[in-house]
Amino acid sequence: MTRCAECNEENMDGLEYCDSCGAKLEVAPTDSAQAAPAATEASVSLDEASAEAEAAQEAPETEAIQAAALEAPAAEPVAEDIAAEEPAPVSAPAPEPAASPTPAAASGQTAKLTVMRGGTIGKEFPLQVGDNLIGRWDPDSGSFPEVDLETDDIEARISRKHALIKFGDTITIEDIGSLNGTFVNRGQRLEPGSPVTLKDGDEIIVGKTFFKVAVA
Numbered sequence: 001m002t003r004c005a006e007c008n009e010e011n012m013d014g015l016e017y018c019d020s021c022g023a024k025l026e027v028a029p030t031d032s033a034q035a036a037p038a039a040t041e042a043s044v045s046l047d048e049a050s051a052e053a054e055a056a057q058e059a060p061e062t063e064a065i066q067a068a069a070l071e072a073p074a075a076e077p078v079a080e081d082i083a084a085e086e087p088a089p090v091s092a093p094a095p096e097p098a099a100s101p102t103p104a105a106a107s108g109q110t111a112k113l114t115v116m117r118g119g120t121i122g123k124e125f126p127l128q129v130g131d132n133l134i135g136r137w138d139p140d141s142g143s144f145p146e147v148d149l150e151t152d153d154i155e156a157r158i159s160r161k162h163a164l165i166k167f168g169d170t171i172t173i174e175d176i177g178s179l180n181g182t183f184v185n186r187g188q189r190l191e192p193g194s195p196v197t198l199k200d201g202d203e204i205i206v207g208k209t210f211f212k213v214a215v216a
Helices: 029-072 079-085 103-107
Strands: 111-117 124-126 129-137 161-167 172-174 183-184 196-198 201-207 209-215
Touching: 172 183, 183 196
Parallel strands: none
Antiparallel strands: 111 124, 111 209, 129 161, 161 172, 172 196, 183 201, 201 209
């Protein structure tokens, strides 16, 4: 039953207005409606209590883990890490092999040119291992020949840079563009840039000067 707040008349449950005075009835909350908020509050209280209990259990474990981490000694580096940190040894560069001397120098072989005609007869020009320029000395043109015939070639029949003798595995001579040519054993004039092999006793003609080759 629902009692009217205006006339104090009791009305059947479920009515919105009083049968006696017509005033709006205030419906009292049912037991189930009152019980719902209480149950909700009780559930919230239980959840909060459970969370606090779990936090209380986790706190000592967390503190214990932190304390153990502080007390534990630092991990020592393993051998692989140490090897990676150490710089690799720098190997010394291999020594360069010494240049082997030419066979002529190694065997002590010597060679020379001797003037036979057209200059100072008997004058000798020892040949060095490597290049030997035959010509006439001239600083203006940069001609500094090993076989210098400046004082022997009065008629200037020999070019400043006339011929080149190379003393190495073998002994060769080649014309390097001379005006009057180079000849070996009175044969044909040598073509510039075409070397010819020399041997002991050969005759060389440059301009009007005759040489004899001596190899020992």
